[in-house]
């Protein structure tokens with residue numbers, strides 16, 4: 001398998017964690033978002049959205065981190081990243097989607113670029129936007145977590161896979177996390193696991 005990713009991309013980070021948890025080896029191909037490599041014709045042929053990550057298995061490019069992780073879950077069920085019970089699965093997916101669908105898209109590179117270049121906002125306003133949407137999402141996330149020690153119990157799930165990269169983004173942008181002790185505790189529990197450690201942005205060969 002080949003993973004097209006960028007070290008700092010949180011959607012890529014999610015897939016790296018899932019691949020590591022499932023002990024699947026992969027070849028990492030760095031796509032430099034700062035050099036707009038995601039907009040090259042070659043890359044758009046893999047993903048017309050021009051976003052990372054893309055996972056290529058054989059000739060088939062798979063896009064969208066959650067779809068990729070669910071594909072890995074279905075093709076390589078051990079260790080499971082979702083609970084068995086359908087109700088519990090729905091709860092884990094809800095936590096994951098709160099992060100991946102409600103927080104992350106608002107703070108992604110493209111909307112931030114749009115705020116800057118098309119809407120003429122300065123860096124202070126863009127940072128305020130970034131902080132605002134993380135805090136808006138982390139409030140309900142904190143209320144929904146029951147860390148013992150992971151986001152949804154004693155086993156790592158898709159919820160942790162989404163939480164850890166989002167916390168890394170929050171820290172990078174200096175969002176204060178003192179109001180979110182449960183989120184911080186889940187992140188700390190995951191940080192002890194090798195699969196999470198190896199997936200960290202700073203541990204990728206393309207890290208600057």
Ligand SMILES: N[C@@H](CCC(=O)N[C@@H](CS)C(=O)NCC(=O)O)C(=O)O
Nearest residue numbers: 009010011051052064065066109110
């Ligand atoms: N919903 C997508 C989001 C993918 C995404 O937004 N990737 C970002 C990096 S985290 C990206 O490639 N940005 C490049 C750009 O906006 O030009 C997923 O989960 O895979």
